[in-house]
Amino acid sequence: MIDVTVKVPEGRLGELYAMVGHWHSEERPRTGTVDAPATEPSTRKNWADSNEDLALAQVVWTRFSARFKAALSYLIDRPQEKVPGEALAQASNIPHGKAGLAGALGWPGRICAAVGRADPWQWELEDDGSSVYWVEREVAELFKKVRDS
Numbered sequence: 001m002i003d004v005t006v007k008v009p010e011g012r013l014g015e016l017y018a019m020v021g022h023w024h025s026e027e028r029p030r031t032g033t034v035d036a037p038a039t040e041p042s043t044r045k046n047w048a049d050s051n052e053d054l055a056l057a058q059v060v061w062t063r064f065s066a067r068f069k070a071a072l073s074y075l076i077d078r079p080q081e082k083v084p085g086e087a088l089a090q091a092s093n094i095p096h097g098k099a100g101l102a103g104a105l106g107w108p109g110r111i112c113a114a115v116g117r118a119d120p121w122q123w124e125l126e127d128d129g130s131s132v133y134w135v136e137r138e139v140a141e142l143f144k145k146v147r148d149s
Contacts, residue, residue: 043116044112044113044116044117044118045116045117045118046117046118046139047117047118047120047138047139047142047143048138048142049138049139049141049142049145053117053142054142054145054146056115056117057120057142057143057145057146058146058149059115060108060111060112060115060117061143061146061147063108063111064108064111065104065107065108067092067093067094067104068104068105068107068108069147070091070092070093070094071088071089071091071092071094071101071104071133072108072120072121072135072143073092073147074088074091074092075088075121075133075134075135075140076135076139076140076143076144076147077140077144078134078135079134079135079136079137079139079140079141080134080135080136080137081134082124082132082133082134083132083133083134084098084126084130084131084132085097085098085101085102085130085131085132085133086098086130088101088133089101098130098131101133102131105119105121108120120135120139120143121133121134121135122134122135122136
């Protein structure tokens with residue numbers, strides 16, 4: 001890979017990070033690793049609070065960065081609660097606010113895809129163009145077990 005420098009409007013940096021993270025997640029998988037996605041997003045299974053997914057969640061948790069673990073922990077302690085990206089970044093000590101959060105989400109998405117599972121978080125755009133994030137209750141329970149073990 002090569003480094004590329006590009007000028008981006010400050011208010012759209014988060015979009016760039018999200019786009020690059022998504023683009024990287026579309027690379028061809030390297031068989032037998034959790035370094036690249038093994039499945040397309042539409043064919044990934046949702047996480048479930050089951051023994052099979054508990055084993056998978058334990059594997060992926062070890063691969064998550066400390067920053068992402070902090071963000072996911074914040075969300076799993078508040079299942080179903082929609083948290084604005086800026087607030088989630090601040091609560092998780094992720095530098096550069098929502099742009100830094102968007103960047104922190106790219107690699108965990110690839111890790112989950114490599115084991116055939118959806119991202120453990122959900123997100124949507126609000127009417128004002130900002131993003132909110134949350135974790136479904138069943139997913140929160142599963143990842144709480146992993147985090148707290």
